[in-house]
Amino acid sequence: MSEVGSGAGGAGGAAGVDGGDAARRSLRVALLDYGAGNVRSVRNALAAAAGSVAEVDVAVADVASAEDLAGADAVVFPGVGSFGSAMAALESRGLVGPLKAYLASGKPFFGICLGMQTLFEGSEESPGVAGLGVIPGMVRRFDVADAALSVPHIGWNAVRAVPKDDSPLAALAPGTRVYFVHSFCAVPDGGNAEWVAATTDYGAPFVSAVQRGRVVATQFHPEKSGAAGIGVLAEFLRMAARAAAGLP
Known part of the structure; x- marks a missing residue:
């Protein structure tokens, strides 16, 4: 995994991930x-x-092999x-199996846009192509009846976060507007x-x-998505830091 960038935590006297003054750790983030x-x-x-x-101290590096996934403290998958x-590219690089294994390991993962959609079983965009299958169901093309709404969905829109324990999305205040670019989406259902x-x-x-x-x-x-999006990523990095330190 060749390092292409790094970020150091800012000053300000924040405590370490264990709540004390322990020596700073290095967090290896693999960018897929x-x-x-x-x-x-x-x-x-990031x-x-x-x-x-x-x-x-956060070190971001590109994924070059399956070993890079296994050795990372966190993985970020910005699918485009x-x-x-996307699935063909993962398959050609021998990353589908290792990525599934990583997702099953419980280690921190952050998918963006198509990186979220590939977690589902498949998509109407590519019939017959299997996704990673972590989340039940299919991704479907927007079915928009309102003539004032165009597809793709491009621009700023509000999100309603669902309360979850230790969620990076807790950084989003109710009604926060974030940026979207997509023609396909997952619909909430029982699955x-x-x-x-x-x-x-x-x-x-x-x-x-x-x-x-x-x-x-x-x-x-x-x-x-401006400051709101950076806040979500920062909370994800904090989650990853706790996981790397063996903390809940």
């Missing part, structure tokens, strides 16, 4: 860039978020492109209810974030 687009904005957002996390091309961490309205409610344990993902782009 599978070649489908520019992830510079995500890398920059650096900005790391600047407010005084507990650890189509569902089928994915335990995963739903936030919903947003666009003609009808859709799933704008998921979380179970330390696996977190957002349909919106935190790296394009």
